[in-house]
Amino acid sequence: MTGGLLVVGLGNAWRGDDGAGPAVALALGDDPRVLVHEGEPIGLLEAWAGAQEVILVDAVSSGAPAGTVHRLDPLGAPLPGGLASASTHAFGLADTIELARTLERLPPRLTIYGIEGERFSAGEELSPAVRAAVEAVHLELRERLGT
Numbered sequence: 001m002t003g004g005l006l007v008v009g010l011g012n013a014w015r016g017d018d019g020a021g022p023a024v025a026l027a028l029g030d031d032p033r034v035l036v037h038e039g040e041p042i043g044l045l046e047a048w049a050g051a052q053e054v055i056l057v058d059a060v061s062s063g064a065p066a067g068t069v070h071r072l073d074p075l076g077a078p079l080p081g082g083l084a085s086a087s088t089h090a091f092g093l094a095d096t097i098e099l100a101r102t103l104e105r106l107p108p109r110l111t112i113y114g115i116e117g118e119r120f121s122a123g124e125e126l127s128p129a130v131r132a133a134v135e136a137v138h139l140e141l142r143e144r145l146g147t
Helices: 016-027 041-047 093-102 128-145
Strands: 005-010 034-037 053-061 069-072 109-116
Touching: 005 016, 005 041, 005 128, 016 034, 016 053, 016 109, 016 128, 034 041, 041 093, 053 128, 069 128, 109 128
Parallel strands: 005 034, 005 053, 053 109
Antiparallel strands: 069 109
16 A cells, blocks of 8 residues: 555454454445455554555454444554454454554554444354444545545
């Protein structure tokens, strides 16, 4: 990615509400500024290289009601400890952001949309509350992308 805005949907579409990020990215359609990242979060350092602004969409589990959308700016401070990603990766999103900060490889602007999940079991679909949040975030980001 060189310059401009990049939207990245993180998560695993086969683990219930963990698929919130990919669902938002897919709802945005075939746009070269949007990608689904289901691999290790550390791969984001390459994915966002050269982007001026990055928006990450991921499922989180903080105890807030399912479908709550958290908007975070991790450039000013580390992600809150109580806002854990629902990831099964040993090196998660918060770790990746802190590594990128240390390596001076963060994009100039970074926003995280954390969609509060309810269920993360393998093979489940998005819960109704998360599906509604996916639609709201998708519409907001569609406006940001100007599509």
